[in-house]
Amino acid sequence: MNLSSNTILLTGGATGIGLALAERFVAAGSTVLICGRRAERLREARQRVPGLHTYVCDLASAAARVELARQAVADFPGLNVLLNNAGVQNRFALAELPADLVAWERQREEIAINLEAPMHLAALLIPHLRRQREPVIINVSSGLAFSPMAAAPLYSASKAGLHSFTLSLRHQLRETGIRVLEIVPPGVNTDLGGPGLHDWAVPVAEFADAVLPRLAAGEEEVGYGTSEFGRLASRAELDAKFRQFNA
Numbered sequence: 001m002n003l004s005s006n007t008i009l010l011t012g013g014a015t016g017i018g019l020a021l022a023e024r025f026v027a028a029g030s031t032v033l034i035c036g037r038r039a040e041r042l043r044e045a046r047q048r049v050p051g052l053h054t055y056v057c058d059l060a061s062a063a064a065r066v067e068l069a070r071q072a073v074a075d076f077p078g079l080n081v082l083l084n085n086a087g088v089q090n091r092f093a094l095a096e097l098p099a100d101l102v103a104w105e106r107q108r109e110e111i112a113i114n115l116e117a118p119m120h121l122a123a124l125l126i127p128h129l130r131r132q133r134e135p136v137i138i139n140v141s142s143g144l145a146f147s148p149m150a151a152a153p154l155y156s157a158s159k160a161g162l163h164s165f166t167l168s169l170r171h172q173l174r175e176t177g178i179r180v181l182e183i184v185p186p187g188v189n190t191d192l193g194g195p196g197l198h199d200w201a202v203p204v205a206e207f208a209d210a211v212l213p214r215l216a217a218g219e220e221e222v223g224y225g226t227s228e229f230g231r232l233a234s235r236a237e238l239d240a241k242f243r244q245f246n247a
């Protein structure tokens with residue numbers, strides 16, 4: 001994809017991987033709209049990356065997604081890229097979870113943010129995107145889509161679902177002109193899951209610097225390090241990785 005002349009709706013772009021991608025797309029000459037729940041983080045992102053456009057939005061809510069898509073297209077009729085990046089990661093011990101609606105609501109919300117929201121935003125924006133020049137949908141999945149982290153079972157399942165959906169979406173949209181791409185991060189040092197949990201992981205700038213040239217070169221599915229291995233691995237290699245990672 002071209003990096004320089006897009007108008008991109010990038011969900012969850014105020015922090016972490018999303019902010020690093022937003023910064024680079026803006027530097028390349030694209031217009032970037034980001035959204036998130038925390039207004040303060042959006043304000044900080046605008047200070048760090050002048051030119052960013054921001055929307056407060058909770059993507060767990062279907063009504064909020066409808067409103068975000070409507071407002072973004074109204075404000076930027078040339079919007080041609082949807083980059084589904086927002087995500088949350090919870091650790092759940094499945095045998096210990098209370099069997100009540102409060103506990104289920106927290107699980108359901110993780111699925112809604114990580115899986116429903118990208119599906120719904122794609123559905124909302126496909127009619128608009130197919131009328132644009134060089135339209136693209138990019139989904140941010142995870143290396144855990146290919147080999148789960150058992151401690152984050154709903155997260156891993158939601159990312160496996162997002163990878164599967166991305167393949168179907170790419171196939172179904174192949175005649176529409178909309179390209180469908182997937183970014184498959186490995187562990188990256190962000191606050192995903194809570195501050196400190198990913199301190200061990202790949203620096204976010206290193207990851208973002210590696211991904212964008214590969215998107216520019218036309219690759220459809222881009223991993224890095226362990227997730228590059230995982231997305232290309234055999235079933236036997238994934239089984240070995242699962243045992244090692246979850247030991």
Ligand SMILES: NC(=O)c1ccc[n+]([C@@H]2O[C@H](COP(=O)([O-])OP(=O)(O)OC[C@H]3O[C@@H](n4cnc5c(N)ncnc54)[C@H](OP(=O)(O)O)[C@@H]3O)[C@@H](O)[C@H]2O)c1
Binds near residue numbers: 012015087185188
């Ligand atoms: N870091 C890793 O190791 C890693 C590995 C594989 C995949 N990923 C994926 O990369 C993507 C970015 O994560 P990250 O690592 O950069 O973590 P992050 O810094 O926590 O970024 C996640 C962003 O999503 C936003 N978000 C979460 N829930 C939202 C909601 N309901 N509505 C709107 N925005 C919401 C957050 O903003 P608010 O909280 O303000 O809403 C935040 O800006 C996620 O999809 C994640 O699953 C990360």
